[in-house]
Amino acid sequence: MRKSIIAVDMDDTICHLVKRAIYHNNNDFPTHVLKYEEMLDWNTDHLRHPDCTQDVFYGRPGLYEELELFDEHVVGEMEKLHNAYDVIIVTAAQPQAVVEKWNWLQKHMPFIPIGNFFPCKRKNLINYDLLIDDGVHNLVPALQDGRKVLCIPHPWNLRAREQYGFPLLTSWEGAKEKIDQIFEIQETS
Structure with missing residues (x-):
């Protein structure tokens, strides 16, 4: 029997990218301080210093290797998921960031094999169940x-959460149990 496939994003899902990018932005451009709460859209051009392009904001060498874990539960829950399901990491990445992201993943979640690591921006092209x-x-x-x-x-x-009513994962604590319930509901439907 095929295991269900769970596709997991990296940035701001299992680790904190935007908060770290903001930290560097605020050090490099103190006249244009950003706050996490102000990040209401992917297009943040109006908030940043004119010299801080998307490439500067997200392209700092080494940025992806210094990201903090999402919370204290994420590693344990990801390992539980990996043992029960077919977990793949599907992450958008510029070519220079792929190695950094793989290094980060191997440092924090070495149980995820290279065959389950997919640098991919258009995630709808990948086959997964969740x-x-x-x-x-x-x-x-x-x-x-x-x-x-x-x-x-x-x-x-x-805004999209309000519009679409996505089910939320606000903490990784108990994530496996929550996902088990999602798949049990799907099987009984």
């Missing part, structure tokens, strides 16, 4: 394709 993500651009197509989703809440997905 997507755990913070990006509306990934969650909405998954829902439209009839797939299960869990949304990691952040300011930039608030």
Whole structure:
């Protein structure tokens, strides 16, 4: 019997990218201080210093290797999921960030094999049963394709959460049990 496939995003799902990018932005451009709560959209051009492009904000060498874990439960819950399901990491990445993201994953979650690591921006092209993500651009197509989703809440997905009513994963504590319930409900439907 095939195990259910759980696709898990990296940035701002199992680790904190935006908060770390904001930290560097605020050190490099103190006249244009950003706050996490202000990140209401992916397009933050109006908030940043003119010299801070998307490439500068997210392209700092070494940025992806210094990211903090999402919370103290994420590693344990990801390992439980890995043991019960076919967990794949599906993460958007510029070519220079792929190695950094793999290094981060191996440091924190070495149980995830290379064959389960997919650098991919268009996640709807990947086959999975459940997507755990913070990006509306990934969650909405998954829902439209009839797939299960869990949304990691952040300011930039608030409007879509209200519009689509995504089920939320606000903490990784108890994530496996929550996902087990989702799949049990699916099997009895």
